[in-house]
Amino acid sequence: MRRDVEMVRRNFGGLRQVTVVNPKGGAGKTVAILLLAMTFGQKRGGYVLAWDNNETQGTLGMRAQQDFHARTVRDLLRDLNQFHGSHGRVGDLSQYVRAQGEGMFDVLASDESATGGGMLTATAFAEIREVVSRFYKLIFVDTGNNVRAQNWQAAIDATDQLVVTMSARNDSAETAARMLDHLEQSGRQRLVRQAVTVVSMPPSRKEIDLPAIQAHFAARTRAVLLAPYERLIDSGEPLRYAALSSAARDAWLKIAAAVAEGL
Ligand SMILES: Nc1ncnc2c1ncn2[C@@H]1O[C@H](COP(=O)(O)OP(=O)(O)OP(=O)(O)O)[C@@H](O)[C@H]1O
Ligand SMILES: [Mg+2]
Secondary structure, rough: OHHHHHHHHHOOOOOOOEEEEOOOOOOOOHHHHHHHHHHHHHHOOOOOOEEOOOOOOOOOOHOOOOOOOOOHHHHHHHHHHHHOOOOOOHHHOOOEEEEHHHHHOEEEEOOOOOOOOOOOOOOHHHHEEEEEOOOOOOEEEEOOOOOHHHHHHHHHOOOOEEEEEEEEHHHHHHHHHHHHHHHHHHOOOHHHOEEEEEEOOOOOOEEEEOOOOOOOOHHHHOOEEEEOOOOHHHOOOOHHHHHHHHHHHHHHHHHHHHHHHHO
16 A cells, blocks of 8 residues: 555656546546546645546536536636736636645536537647646546547547546446547557556446456556445545545555556
8 A cells, every 4th residue: 555655646757647538428437537636636735637528518527526616617718818828827727626625636627508618629628738737747637428529539649648447337348448449540559558447346246247348458458457336436426535435545546556657
């Protein structure tokens, strides 16, 4: 455990981006973003951002702690000129990101209306990344379900460490496997090879073909780790580090250390 904490606390030598992917809904992406950001935030003492790069209605903001404002990535995009050049201080960004208190990280939520806003372009992604990269050392990017979306591809191109999540079900694993095919075919073989796979467990292990899933992703990615079933996570309520069981904290520290190894 001490080695894991040391790994998570290391100086990575610059800004690093971790991107969590699986085009299947309910694959545990948003949960992983929050638990990783919490674990890194706690162990490193801040400078961590969790950014919801869903085009609309990502659930990261809902599963995080609320702040005094409910601004989202759309508001930041609209006001980007305030951060142009060397303008904008870290305090100014507090108008757009939601502080997570004892979690020691911030959340940049996605647009919460069902119909609001248009597509997020690759340029929009790059502009936001440029601004937030001035104030954070580690950025965790949650992604949507459309691999062809510009902002999905832009997030992949800026990725230092890929995390592939899935629930321990064949449909979730198969969607992930096809996405890895796509990444390999589009020149991102190294990202795939270095990826960390996280499989979240159901309440009971009956009827799941875990060994086949583990074997497939162990052959293609750097590490495969299991995320234990946790009732609080399944409740849909906002997550708090202090409310997690010690088993969940330990498991996510191991996952965080595996992620940190690639940074
Ligand atoms: N470790 C876990 N323990 C218990 N339940 C879990 C765990 N991981 C994920 N879940 C369940 O899976 C649900 C979906 O997870 P999550 O919202 O993270 O998926 P997602 O991949 O972000 O989906 P979407 O693409 O729709 O945004 C959670 O709300 C929770 O009910
Ligand atoms: Mg999600």
